[in-house]
Amino acid sequence: MIGRALRQARALLSVRYAEMLEYRAELVLWMLAGSMPLILMGVWMKVAATRPLGLEPVDFARYFLVLFLVRQATVVWVIWEFQEKVLTGALSQRLLQPIDPVWNEVAKHVAERFARLPFVVVLVALFFALYPDARWVPHPWALLSGLLLTIAAFAVRFAIQYTLSMMAFWTERAGSLQSVWFHLYVLFSGMLAPLSMYPESVRTFAELTPFPYLVYVPVAATLDHPAFPVDVPRACAVMAAWGVAFVVLNRVLWRRGLRQYSGMGA
Amino acid sequence: MRRHRTPLLRLVGLFWSTSVAAEMEYRVDFVLAVLNSGFGLLTTIFGLSLVFGGGPSFAGWSWHQAMVVVGVFTILEGFTRAVLEPNLGQIVRHVQQGTLDFVLLKPVSAQLWLSTRGLSPWGFPDVVLGVGLTLWAALKSGAGAADLALAIVPLAAAVVTLYSLWFVLATTSIWFVKIYNVTQVLRTLVEAGRYPVSVYPFGHRMFFTFIVPVAFLTTVPAETLVGRGSWAWIAASVGLAALLALAARAFFRFALRFYTSASS
Amino acid sequence: MSAASDEVVVHVADLAKHYRVADKQPGVVGTLRHFVRRKHRIIEAVRGVSFDIARGEMVGFLGPNGAGKTTTLKMLTGLVHPTTGEATVSGFVPFRRHADFLRQITLVMGQKQQLVWDLPALDSLRINAAVYDVPKAEAEQRIGALAEMLSITDILTQPVRKLSLGQRMKAELLAALLHRPSVVFLDEPTLGLDVNAQTAVRAFLRDYNERYGATILLTSHYMADITALCERVLLVHDGRLVYDGDLAAMVARVAPHREVEVELEQPLPAEQLAALGEIERVDGCVVRWLVPHGALTRTVAQIMQTLPVRDLRVTDPPIEEIIGRVFAGPAPEARA
Known part of the structure; x- marks a missing residue:
């Protein structure tokens, strides 16, 4: 049973990795398409230089650099592929296989991380060469917890987006739903600015949503800076809860969606 | 030889009424598009309020003046969603599936066809919101009728510039068939236009003026709208637009020489 | 085999499948009407x-x-x-x-x-x-x-x-x-x-x-x-x-005929040809008859005896045509 799962995982990952390597040029573009944090980094470095915030420009440089990395590691696009598969009927091919279609998508995402990694490393090296002041060595524990929280953030984000993808069974373009969701993600995740800069009321509200856990929490854990407080064990518990909630919701919608899909003619 | 020619405008009108009809099939999408525009605007305004930090002005821009930038950005965003994305975003697909053949066989300018074939109504909420916000914020900043009239020039130039940039990038798919996301990179960089260009440090400013001319997309029209425009910048934005439009046209013709229609 | x-x-x-599909009239008015109130129709794909x-x-x-x-x-x-x-x-x-x-x-x-x-x-x-x-x-x-x-x-x-x-x-x-x-x-x-x-x-x-x-x-x-x-x-x-x-x-059952195609030395009047059987087509020297299975040998012999034949071929009609014939009629069972 486990041996079978391992064998399937290995085959899926290695083939999907080979596929992603065929998209080398695209990987660079996808990486650059995620360069919003580097733009906002400029704004906040200028703000920090203009008025006292209790943070130096270099703190913002590090915050947005780590944010950039976390975003690179947690990119999810499953909704676009899933929607395409439902609309064109290509999902039928996957349904005929004795394995849940989600594993193909998971494998693509994981393989893509590894294919993208070299380009990200080059970009970061370039950044530190251009801006040596921003160099620092994070504490090993901070780095480890940041890495674990990033992986968790990816898992939760995937679970959420795959759940939204299920809407493709009912509306013809679940993609717009994702666009709305993305605005909320930008607004509440700490992408615009460190969450600690947000007004108290907005921050309290944001913490009730899954968004800060997808970006701000892994970033803050990696930086381990007094200005960016984070309670790692609690964050893990909250993320696990969000993850489980969305997986359950996902399975319910999946089952209903399949009935709907087959009703439309598969 | 006399031949019947459909007037250009009628052709575009026909294209657009059929694609709006196709898009209206998606009712839920309509609600979502409005939500999308609303949240997008809210996000920008909130981000800007964090940057202002409660102060009356930042980097030489008052709050209302900065809102003019946001308004212009929202208009361009609407233009992108309504016209650029449904048309230029499809060029890659045409090349991949070999359907560019059909376009090239039509007795209409291929560039016109590729640029106007579709129209997505889901960009309209952005345009409406953007125009409203721009007018309101410009009037609050003390803009007069003359400023509003003059601003049409850099605004039109911004639309042409944005279109030309998109078109050039979309045209590269004739060589790089697999590149879906090249226009996505442009969209990300254009996001920088949500804020006036002077909120960025020197390096960013140079990049967004001379390499990816985001400054000409939102900052120059906004400055004109609030009565701070300089003739030099307006002239530069018109010159840039004209240059890019010509370059885009020449580039497309050049690229077509390398078009090998897909084999299957 | x-x-x-x-x-x-x-x-x-007794397997059946019915679909519900949206029904929209073309044009702007149809679009708007459809936008406000959808009409649906049931399609019985398999009955x-x-x-x-x-x-x-x-x-x-x-x-x-x-x-x-x-x-x-x-x-x-x-x-x-x-x-x-x-x-x-x-x-x-x-x-x-x-x-x-x-x-x-x-x-x-x-x-x-x-x-x-x-x-x-x-x-x-x-x-x-x-x-x-x-x-x-x-x-x-x-x-x-x-x-x-x-x-x-x-x-x-x-x-x-x-x-x-x-x-x-x-x-x-x-x-x-x-x-x-x-x-x-x-x-x-x-x-x-x-x-x-x-x-x-x-x-x-x-x-x-x-x-x-x-x-x-x-x-x-x-x-x-x-x-x-x-x-x-x-x-x-x-x-x-x-x-x-x-x-x-x-x-x-559906096509109880065979086709006899003959190439003649010279064109002949239609009455003379029709006397030999049901004519499907005459195209200059080439004539095609539809002949019931039972009458095949007799008809072919007659043709050979009475007409100046250069070439003769007996074929089944292409099966597409046979299928087409089944579906052209309203109720195939009625014909059987």
């Missing part, structure tokens, strides 16, 4: 179909576009839930999509592909081997054998996008049959292929059926697929099964 036994593998009883297929049988599924062939195949493979009626395949209820069921069947859709576009087919085959629990050595051996049957051994290492349509279809067949399914459903497997590739695919399917005793149900637009592979055909029209049985018997 086929390796059929008595064991029933596919059982279908109560029953048949059984024995293990090892090769059955052709015929009918014009929209007759309900593809919907039926999708119900049998578990993609579509029937509105009413029952279907079992290898003892499973398809729509439960049990993993053991999925491992026993395959559905080849001529228009859709499962191979990863940018990679060689071998990579996709590796995924399929893992997904269907085919051990590595076994998978290699099967790939070798199937590739040889399809004569595509040397193209499996080329990216799929570089393959011709025919090669790609053969690779798709290989991928679909790697887990050696005992029930094979094919929806237009030869669509768009050139004649050589069509022949190769047919030969392969017959070979697969004989070697592994697989049950095959296929739809096709090309009659040659059906005549080459199937002794039994199911004819559907407008969601109903209008014929189930021997292909040859159907031809005899």
Whole structure:
């Protein structure tokens, strides 16, 4: 049973990795398409230089650099592929296989991380060469917890987006739903600015949503800076809860969606 | 030889009424598009309020003046969603599936066809919101009728510039068939236009003026709208637009020489 | 010809599928009206179909576009839930999509592909081997054998996008049959292929059926697929099964005529020709008669005796025409 799962995982990952390597040029573009944090980094470095915030420009440089990395590691696009598969009927091919279609998508995402990694490393090296002041060595524990929280953030984000993808069974373009969701993600995740800069009321509200856990929490854990407080064990518990909630919701919608899909003619 | 020619405008009108009809099939999408525009605007305004930090002005821009930038950005965003994305975003697909053949066989300018074939109504909420916000914020900043009239020039130039940039990038798919996301990179960089260009440090400013001319997309029209425009910048934005439009046209013709229609 | 036994593998009883589709008038007014209030219509794609297929049988599924062939195949493979009626395949209820069921069947859709576009087919085959629990050595051996049957051994290492349509279809067949399914459903497997590739695919399917005793149900637009592979055909029209049985018997029933085509030395008056039988067409020196089976010998003898014949040919009308004749009439049963 486990041996079978391992064998399937290995085959899926290695083939999907080979596929992603065929998209080398695209990987660079996808990486650059995620360069919003580097733009906002400029704004906040200028703000920090203009008025006292209790943070130096270099703190913002590090915050947005780590944010950039976390975003690179947690990119999810499953909704676009899933929607395409439902609309064109290509999902039928996957349904005929004795394995849940989600594993193909998971494998693509994981393989893509590894294919993208070299380009990200080059970009970061370039950044530190251009801006040596921003160099620092994070504490090993901070780095480890940041890495674990990033992986968790990816898992939760995937679970959420795959759940939204299920809407493709009912509306013809679940993609717009994702666009709305993305605005909320930008607004509440700490992408615009460190969450600690947000007004108290907005921050309290944001913490009730899954968004800060997808970006701000892994970033803050990696930086381990007094200005960016984070309670790692609690964050893990909250993320696990969000993850489980969305997986359950996902399975319910999946089952209903399949009935709907087959009703439309598969 | 006399031949019947459909007037250009009628052709575009026909294209657009059929694609709006196709898009209206998606009712839920309509609600979502409005939500999308609303949240997008809210996000920008909130981000800007964090940057202002409660102060009356930042980097030489008052709050209302900065809102003019946001308004212009929202208009361009609407233009992108309504016209650029449904048309230029499809060029890659045409090349991949070999359907560019059909376009090239039509007795209409291929560039016109590729640029106007579709129209997505889901960009309209952005345009409406953007125009409203721009007018309101410009009037609050003390803009007069003359400023509003003059601003049409850099605004039109911004639309042409944005279109030309998109078109050039979309045209590269004739060589790089697999590149879906090249226009996505442009969209990300254009996001920088949500804020006036002077909120960025020197390096960013140079990049967004001379390499990816985001400054000409939102900052120059906004400055004109609030009565701070300089003739030099307006002239530069018109010159840039004209240059890019010509370059885009020449580039497309050049690229077509390398078009090998897909084999299957 | 086929390796059929008595064991029933596919059982279908009174199977029906109804769809609800939105109905929209064209134009701006229709769009706006549709935007505000949607109208729906029920489409009865399949209206109560029953048949059984024995293990090892090769059955052709015929009918014009929209007759309900593809919907039926999708119900049998578990993609579509029937509105009413029952279907079992290898003892499973398809729509439960049990993993053991999925491992026993395959559905080849001529228009859709499962191979990863940018990679060689071998990579996709590796995924399929893992997904269907085919051990590595076994998978290699099967790939070798199937590739040889399809004569595509040397193209499996080329990216799929570089393959011709025919090669790609053969690779798709290989991928679909790697887990050696005992029930094979094919929806237009030869669509768009050139004649050589069509022949190769047919030969392969017959070979697969004989070697592994697989049950095959296929739809096709090309009659040659059906005549080459199937002794039994199911004819559907407008969601109903209008014929189930021997292909040859159907031809005899629907088209009890043969065509006699004669090339004359010189054109002759029509009355003289009509005296010999029902004329289908006169085209200068070439005359075609429709002759009932029973009268064939007599008529041919008469023609040879009384007319200046340069050449004579007796043929069955093309089967497309026969099928067309069945569907042209309102109620085929009434004619039988």
